[in-house]
Amino acid sequence: TLTGGDSSSTTTGSASPVPNSYESLEGGGYSDLAAPPAGVPAKQAPPFGYNYPTVHPAYQQNPAPKPDPSPSHGGYNPPGYQPYSQPFPSLSELSSALGGLGGVSEQEAETLRPVNLLQERNILPPKRAPPPEPNLSNDLRKVNCSPDTFRCTLTNIPQTQALLNKARLPLGLLLHPFRDLTQLPVITSNTIVRCRSCRTYINPFVSFLDQRRWKCNLCYRVNDVPDEFMYNPVTRSYGEPHKRPEVQNSTVEFIASSDYMLRPPQPAVYLFLLDVSHNAVESGYLNVFCQSLLDNLEKLPGDTRTHIGFVTFDSTVHFYNLQEGLSQPQMLVVSDIDDVFIPTHDSLLVNLKESKELVKDLLNALPGMFTHTRETQSALGPALQAAYKLMSPTGGRVSVFQTQLPTLGAGHLQSREDPNLRSSTKNVLHLGPATDFYKKLALDCSGQQIGVDLFLLSSQYSDLASLACVSKYSAGSVFYYPSFHHVHNPAQTQKFQKDLQRYLTRKIGFEAVMRIRCTKGLSIHTFHGNFFVRSTDLLSLANVNPDSGFAVQMSIEESLADTSLACFQAALLYTSSKGKRRIRVHTLCLPVVSQLSEVFAGADIQAISCLLANMAIDRSISSSLSDARDALVNAVVDCLTAYRANGSNIQPSGLIAPAALRLFPLYVLALLKQKALRTGTSTRLDERVFSMCELKSQPLQQIMRMVHPDLYRIDNMTEQAALHLNDSVIPQPPLLQLTAEKLTREGAFLLDCGSVMYLWVGKGCNETFIRDVLGFQNYASLPSNMTEIPELQTTYSERTRAFISWLLESRTFLPAFHVVKDDASTKTSFFQHLVEDRTESAFSYYEFLLHIQQQMSK
Amino acid sequence: MEAAVFISSLVDCCALIFLSVYFIITLSDLECDYINARSCCSKLNKWVVPEMIAQALATLLMLGSMHWFVFLLNLPVASWDVYRYVKVPVGNMGVYDPTEIHNRGQLKSHMKEAMIKLGFHLLCFFIYLYSMILALIND
Numbered sequence: 001t002l003t004g005g006d007s008s009s010t011t012t013g014s015a016s017p018v019p020n021s022y023e024s025l026e027g028g029g030y031s032d033l034a035a036p037p038a039g040v041p042a043k044q045a046p047p048f049g050y051n052y053p054t055v056h057p058a059y060q061q062n063p064a065p066k067p068d069p070s071p072s073h074g075g076y077n078p079p080g081y082q083p084y085s086q087p088f089p090s091l092s093e094l095s096s097a098l099g100g101l102g103g104v105s106e107q108e109a110e111t112l113r114p115v116n117l118l119q120e121r122n123i124l125p126p127k128r129a130p131p132p133e134p135n136l137s138n139d140l141r142k143v144n145c146s147p148d149t150f151r152c153t154l155t156n157i158p159q160t161q162a163l164l165n166k167a168r169l170p171l172g173l174l175l176h177p178f179r180d181l182t183q184l185p186v187i188t189s190n191t192i193v194r195c196r197s198c199r200t201y202i203n204p205f206v207s208f209l210d211q212r213r214w215k216c217n218l219c220y221r222v223n224d225v226p227d228e229f230m231y232n233p234v235t236r237s238y239g240e241p242h243k244r245p246e247v248q249n250s251t252v253e254f255i256a257s258s259d260y261m262l263r264p265p266q267p268a269v270y271l272f273l274l275d276v277s278h279n280a281v282e283s284g285y286l287n288v289f290c291q292s293l294l295d296n297l298e299k300l301p302g303d304t305r306t307h308i309g310f311v312t313f314d315s316t317v318h319f320y321n322l323q324e325g326l327s328q329p330q331m332l333v334v335s336d337i338d339d340v341f342i343p344t345h346d347s348l349l350v351n352l353k354e355s356k357e358l359v360k361d362l363l364n365a366l367p368g369m370f371t372h373t374r375e376t377q378s379a380l381g382p383a384l385q386a387a388y389k390l391m392s393p394t395g396g397r398v399s400v401f402q403t404q405l406p407t408l409g410a411g412h413l414q415s416r417e418d419p420n421l422r423s424s425t426k427n428v429l430h431l432g433p434a435t436d437f438y439k440k441l442a443l444d445c446s447g448q449q450i451g452v453d454l455f456l457l458s459s460q461y462s463d464l465a466s467l468a469c470v471s472k473y474s475a476g477s478v479f480y481y482p483s484f485h486h487v488h489n490p491a492q493t494q495k496f497q498k499d500l501q502r503y504l505t506r507k508i509g510f511e512a513v514m515r516i517r518c519t520k521g522l523s524i525h526t527f528h529g530n531f532f533v534r535s536t537d538l539l540s541l542a543n544v545n546p547d548s549g550f551a552v553q554m555s556i557e558e559s560l561a562d563t564s565l566a567c568f569q570a571a572l573l574y575t576s577s578k579g580k581r582r583i584r585v586h587t588l589c590l591p592v593v594s595q596l597s598e599v600f601a602g603a604d605i606q607a608i609s610c611l612l613a614n615m616a617i618d619r620s621i622s623s624s625l626s627d628a629r630d631a632l633v634n635a636v637v638d639c640l641t642a643y644r645a646n647g648s649n650i651q652p653s654g655l656i657a658p659a660a661l662r663l664f665p666l667y668v669l670a671l672l673k674q675k676a677l678r679t680g681t682s683t684r685l686d687e688r689v690f691s692m693c694e695l696k697s698q699p700l701q702q703i704m705r706m707v708h709p710d711l712y713r714i715d716n717m718t719e720q721a722a723l724h725l726n727d728s729v730i731p732q733p734p735l736l737q738l739t740a741e742k743l744t745r746e747g748a749f750l751l752d753c754g755s756v757m758y759l760w761v762g763k764g765c766n767e768t769f770i771r772d773v774l775g776f777q778n779y780a781s782l783p784s785n786m787t788e789i790p791e792l793q794t795t796y797s798e799r800t801r802a803f804i805s806w807l808l809e810s811r812t813f814l815p816a817f818h819v820v821k822d823d824a825s826t827k828t829s830f831f832q833h834l835v836e837d838r839t840e841s842a843f844s845y846y847e848f849l850l851h852i853q854q855q856m857s858k
Numbered sequence: 859m860e861a862a863v864f865i866s867s868l869v870d871c872c873a874l875i876f877l878s879v880y881f882i883i884t885l886s887d888l889e890c891d892y893i894n895a896r897s898c899c900s901k902l903n904k905w906v907v908p909e910m911i912a913q914a915l916a917t918l919l920m921l922g923s924m925h926w927f928v929f930l931l932n933l934p935v936a937s938w939d940v941y942r943y944v945k946v947p948v949g950n951m952g953v954y955d956p957t958e959i960h961n962r963g964q965l966k967s968h969m970k971e972a973m974i975k976l977g978f979h980l981l982c983f984f985i986y987l988y989s990m991i992l993a994l995i996n997d
Contacts, residue, residue, distance in 0.1 A: 433949025440951060443896055466949065473957055526961045533960040535891045618962075622947075 269396025284486030381411025395449030680841025
């Protein structure tokens with residue numbers, strides 16, 4: 001039945017009617033498979049690549065050759081490793097335990113090596129472990145999607161849901177689809193080859209039956225190769241469709257034709273919504289913001305059509321007429337906040353190029369205009385409604401800067417936090433929004449392709465749980481600077497400035513939709529991240545930016561027994577800031593396995609921890625925080641119990657985990673001690689909610705650094721095993737475990753937490769280090785609030801700075817930097833990150849292992 | 859008197875059947891991508907309270923006319939309706955929330971719920987029909 005409003009008919013043919021919604025634009029999922037055309041069976045029973053004699057040799061599944069031992073394997077035997085008596089001393093016994101599988105690769109045997117967690121003290125590898133390589137043939141491995149973009153929790157996909165349930169591990173994907181890429185093949189051809197039934201884009205893992213037909217790897221439908229595709233523009237040859245760039249690269253970008261547009265591509269439109277109440281002026285953020293924007297005005301992504309606008313608000317809403325030709329910006333005040341209207345129809349959002357002088361004048365004048373304001377109320381809701389009305393015709397990005405609880409007009413909020421309950425060990429309340437106003441507004445904005453980013457710079461409780469909804473469902477980002485003050489908190493001011501620099505200049509995509517397709521048999525049942533799920537599998541992203549990550553959970557609906565490879569494709573259709581419509585496609589291919597041990601061998605522990613974090617946050621909002629914490633512990637217990645049940649040995653003592661999962665209890669313990677999920681330690685509600693938002697929207701590397709930071713000793717770095725890049729020598733100190741045992745008074749240690757870095761200097765640290773790197777005579781003369789390392793001309797300083805810049809190389813948001821000496825708050829933050837230690841309300845790592853062991857024996 | 863009670867509960871039950879069918883159709887439209895989440899949820903949320911009222915009416919009618927067995931049959935459904943309505947978290951846009959409906963299999967569970975209610979209402983329809991005919995005959 002077709003109902004009114006946003007109706008569309010799903011099409012299976014290549015001739016499609018005029019699209020009137022994004023669902024039909026991007027093409028359907030498996031609902032389109034309902035009526036296969038006669039003569040072509042929709043489901044091919046033979047497995048992948050089988051039975052077709054002319055299949056290109058590259059696509060045959062060869063048994064995995066022995067991989068070269070990679071450098072990180074050298075670190076598997078750290079000093080202090082005690083050989084333990086194990087029932088699997090030899091490879092042959094292992095392979096018999098693996099169900100008689102011949103050809104167990106060395107890599108797989110290594111990941112299945114049993115580790116007794118209670119005995120092995122040093123389980124951290126000296127460098128962060130690379131993601132596990134899927135067990136594919138070399139050709140497939142070479143073209144497979146980069147794990148930085150697309151990562152699965154299990155690199156060996158179980159064949160059936162029953163097998164997945166036996167492993168007790170979550171199955172999901174973590175994506176970073178719009179990541180900044182150095183190399184991106186852009187396809188300029190007019191025809192975009194897609195499967196006729198499931199609309200999958202052609203990718204390196206399809207099979208060519210002969211030169212004229214190709215078989216989709218997601219729905220197994222046989223399609224025709226169009227004539228234009230037979231010609232390869234890169235090699236100028238004809239008749240080799242499998243050499244075309246779309247089939248040689250798993251990450252490609254297509255230039256979309258007008259079939260992929262509902263309307264002409266929109267220009268970049270930026271609106272800045274600024275809080276100018278007394279509180280805001282006190283904190284001094286306006287100065288920082290205006291200066292930052294002035295510096296980066298030229299670098300805002302866009303072209304000649306870029307538009308910009310400003311709206312300020314306190315208890316009324318103020319608009320600025322910036323029409324070209326005026327001698328100075330004109331402020332228009334709307335005081336009827338119950339029914340906000342737009343005072344003039346144009347010239348509130350003006351063309352940046354034409355009105356540049358006026359914009360600069362406004363930015364220079366803005367901080368001064370409100371210095372003597374006495375307004376303490378904040379009408380954020382009406383201001384957002386006004387922004388929505390202003391931007392509805394075009395869409396774009398709204399950046400909201402808020403410094404207090406909104407108290408006036410629609411969407412006003414109450415203070416819900418009880419400061420006495422900050423350290424409560426029982427349930428934490430008010431993690432969800434208090435009103436649906438912001439959610440509704442976010443959905444309206446998402447419908448009009450408006451993305452709302454929120455910068456919260458408040459020192460009091462501002463109900464971030466409700467405010468963040470406006471960004472969560474409109475695909476925006478949330479930034480939080482607790483206790484922001486330009487004088488009293490210079491570290492936050494610096495961080496705000498650096499973040500603004502990145503925020504204003506980073507790449508942006510407008511009016512985007514993303515669809516994730518999987519091989520027939522797999523389906524996605526839960527989505528995590530900042531977007532709105534318009535229909536099954538179709539994610540509506542008003543703005544897409546290179547710093548947000550997404551996660552999805554999958555289930556296995558039908559058995560994958562007749563296929564040996566499972567593929568996943570994420571297609572992101574967006575308008576670039578220059579008004580070009582593009583489609584970025586990533587395809588990942590993973591082997592399907594039928595043995596439980598192989599599932600464990602392919603487990604990607606970092607991806608599993610991130611997915612569990614997302615699930616725990618969902619659970620803590622929908623049910624309760626203690627439920628979520630229990631579920632996390634149960635995840636470890638269940639998984640290790642399943643592993644023990646699968647192995648043929650009876651090992652009553654010790655806690656055995658496969659090498660692939662040996663960091664599982666450590667990461668889960670670290671998660672339990674995160675601000676988002678911890679109990680018993682005083683945590684402000686806004687900081688907790690912000691930590692939850694971060695865990696749900698950051699890409700995987702950033703989350704892992706947040707959850708389990710990297711600790712290095714940097715006062716005695718040597719050139720041993722150093723990297724030599726571009727004339728500089730970058731020392732490679734080993735990663736240390738996060739416990740105060742590893743800290744010594746004679747050393748200086750660097751803790752890299754992703755968004756913040758701490759340099760802890762011991763009281764007895766050698767004075768050469770303090771003098772040569774930090775620029776002070778001795779420990780006593782170090783100031784207590786240093787926030788950067790000076791650039792001195794000593795070898796020590798150069799080496800340290802080279803190391804730190806190497807760490808920050810591919811980071812997009814630069815971390816805040818603190819030298820930890822006596823300042824109580826930085827000291828507390830530093831020591832809270834040492835997750836292996838005992839605190840008054842949480843286990844130490846060893847105690848946690850014992851707790852798990854106890855739970856397992858129940 | 860008896861007949862009047864059963865006639866009105868029969869009419870009420872018909873309304874509930876139509877409502878369940880409407881819910882099932884709308885939810886399956888969402889599953890097949892014919893409508894989007896926002897319009898589906900706003901349509902369904904509009905009818906949550908009327909459904910609750912209709913179900914409560916049927917239950918009270920049975921209570922008032924002292925037909926205990928049918929009353930006890932209707933009571934769980936009525937209380938489930940009320941529980942579902944009251945337990946909606948404050949930040950959600952009603953029982954059917956467009957941001958959550960595609961998560962954690964909520965679409966499937968709502969569909970199952972609507973199917974079960976349809977089956978239940980059909981059963982009640984025949985019970986009322988039979989009782990009404992009995993009552994009319996005995997008058």
